[in-house]
Amino acid sequence: MISTILESIFIDPWPFWAGGIIIGLLVPMLYYFYNTALGVSTGYGNLVKIFLPARHLQWIKSKFPETYSWRVYFIGGIILGGFISSVFSGNAGFTAEMGSFTAIIGWPALAGAVYFFTGGLLLGLGARMAGGCTSGHSIHGTANLHISSILATIMFLIGGFISANLIRITLMGGVW
Numbered sequence: 032m033i034s035t036i037l038e039s040i041f042i043d044p045w046p047f048w049a050g051g052i053i054i055g056l057l058v059p060m061l062y063y064f065y066n067t068a069l070g071v072s073t074g075y076g077n078l079v080k081i082f083l084p085a086r087h088l089q090w091i092k093s094k095f096p097e098t099y100s101w102r103v104y105f106i107g108g109i110i111l112g113g114f115i116s117s118v119f120s121g122n123a124g125f126t127a128e129m130g131s132f133t134a135i136i137g138w139p140a141l142a143g144a145v146y147f148f149t150g151g152l153l154l155g156l157g158a159r160m161a162g163g164c165t166s167g168h169s170i171h172g173t174a175n176l177h178i179s180s181i182l183a184t185i186m187f188l189i190g191g192f193i194s195a196n197l198i199r200i201t202l203m204g205g206v207w
């Protein structure tokens with residue numbers, strides 16, 4: 032019985048409505064307990080402050096006054112949750128596999144790592160330029176009817192659509 036419960040929580044895909052309910056409850060809880068919005072990119076700023084404490088980057092000092100905010104633990108929970116999921120599914124460990132992308136492209140692991148690391152840097156730069164990440168703008172901002180968040184979400188969707196199709200056409204040979 033416990034195995035079935037763990038499987039349904041950590042392995043099987045959740046129905047869309049269950050994830051929506053949890054996220055929908057998380058947003059007001061963050062306001063109630065922390066008086067802040069849900070967002071992941073700010074946590075990465077906190078990680079920069081932790082790993083590069085001697086740096087005198089003004090934007091780090093002004094934007095992230097706390098070093099160990101709840102967002103650091105949130106990012107840790109995301110990573111830990113993924114690891115727990117892989118353990119319970121019997122696939123524990125690290126992999127460079129990214130499904131059909133790596134199967135079709137066939138790049139060496141190092142090339143894939145550089146590609147995705149560069150993509151992550153660009154994503155972080157975009158999040159800073161937009162004043163927040165997709166979770167902050169799309170989940171929190173649109174729920175509060177912030178025009179800037181609605182526009183940012185529209186731009187995220189358009190940029191994602193264009194990027195995914197460019198990758199599909201240029202790197203994956205137009206494969207669906």
